Amino acid sequence: MADGPPRHSPAGQRVWETACDLFYREGIRSAGVAEIAERSGVGKPSIYRNFESKDGLALAYVKAKAAPPRVWLETARAACPDDPLGQLRHVIAEIAEQISAPGYRGCALVNASVEFPDRDHPVRVAVGELKAEYLELLAELVSHLSVRDHRTLAYMLQMLVEGASVTTQIYEAEKSATALKEAADRLIDSCLER
Amino acid sequence: MADGPPRHSPAGQRVWETACDLFYREGIRSAGVAEIAERSGVGKPSIYRNFESKDGLALAYVKAKAAPPRVWLETARAACPDDPLGQLRHVIAEIAEQISAPGYRGCALVNASVEFPDRDHPVRVAVGELKAEYLELLAELVSHLSVRDHRTLAYMLQMLVEGASVTTQIYEAEKSATALKEAADRLIDSCLER
DNA sequence: TCGCATGCGTACCGATCGGTACGCGTGTGT
C-alpha cells in the first residue's frame, strides 16, 4: 500500500499512507478527515490540496487496494509455467494466506461497497469495475483448464473467495483459509473433464 | 420484518418498521435518527421512548433480521421428511431465492458487521453469536449425511452462502443464485461417501 | 536585501449528528 496517484508534497504522501491505513482498519465512514489529518501530523487543508474531497480520497484508496490480484497472477504464472491447474491452485493458496494474515479485516472493496449504500456512488461503480476485472482474471485462469463451462466455474470460485474473505470477520480466519483451499479443490475437481 | 421487541405504542411500532426498512436499504450509519423519525411521521423523542439509543435500535434490528433461517429449517424438514440431503438442498434453494429477490441488498448481519469497525461493539458480538447459531444449524443438517467431516462441509457451505450473498451486490444476483445451487451441489456431492 | 511564490497550519464555517428539556393536547376517573 504505497502506490496510488502520485503524491507531490511530503504532507500529501503522509496523508495518503495514513488514510489507506485508517480507511482499512476503521472503515471509510468512521475515519474522519480531522482524524486523518491529526494522525498524519498535517493540517486538514493539506488533505484537500492533494485530494479533491474525502470521497475522492476514498476512491483513490479503493483503486489502490485492487492492485494485488494482478501481481498474484504473475507470480502464479512464474511459479507454475505450463500448468494451468497449478497456477489456479497457487492463486487460491495466495488468497488463503492473505485472508488469514494478522490484521486482515475483510476485502477492502467489499467493505467500501457496504459502506456506500448508493449504487451510483463513484466508489461503488469503481468497485464494480475492479471486481469485474478480477472475475475476468479468474476466468482467464480457468479457461486453460478442460472444463465445460469456464465462466460458471470462475463465478463459483469467486463466490467462494468472497465468502472466505467475509467469514474471516465472523468466524475464524484460519478455518476460512483452509476451508477455502479445500472447497476450491473440490469445486475444480468436480468440473474437470477427466 | 414485523417482529422484534414488543412495541407498546403505535408510534414505537411505526419507528420499528421504518428503522428496519431504512437500516437495511440505506445502511445503519447512513440512516439518521431524524430521518427515521420523519419517515415514521413521529418526533425524535418517540424513538428514545421505545429504544435506549440508536445503537440499541440497531442491535434489535440485527437480532430481528436473524430470524428467517430457523424458519427455513422447519419448512425444509416438513418438505423432505427423512431425506437429509433433500432438506439441505431445500435450504440452499431457499437461500438462493432470497438473495436473488428484488430489493435484496446483502446479508443484513454482514452489512452491519462491516459498518461497525469495533469488534467489541454490541452489534458485532450479536452478529457473531447469531452467525454461530446459523453455522450450527447448517452443521446439524449436514450431520445426517454420510460425510466424513460434517463440520468442514458445513463451514464450506456457509462460506459459499456468504459469498453468494455478497456477490449479489457486486455482480448479478441471478448468477449468484444459480451458481450457489450448483456449487453447493458439487461440494456436497464431493463429500458424500458413496 | 528585497519581492514573491509556494507549502503549510490555525481557526473557523454551515450542516448534520445523536440525544434531550419542556410543554401542549387528549382521554379518563370523579
Add this chain to the structure above:
DNA sequence: ACACACGCGTACCGATCGGTACGCATGCGA
C-alpha cells in the same frame, strides 16, 4: 366541570462532520 396522567411533537443542546478563508513561514531569484 375539573384535575390528573400519559403520549406526543417542537425546539433546542453540544459535539462532530466535511470543507475553507486566511495568514505565517520559508526558500529562491533579482
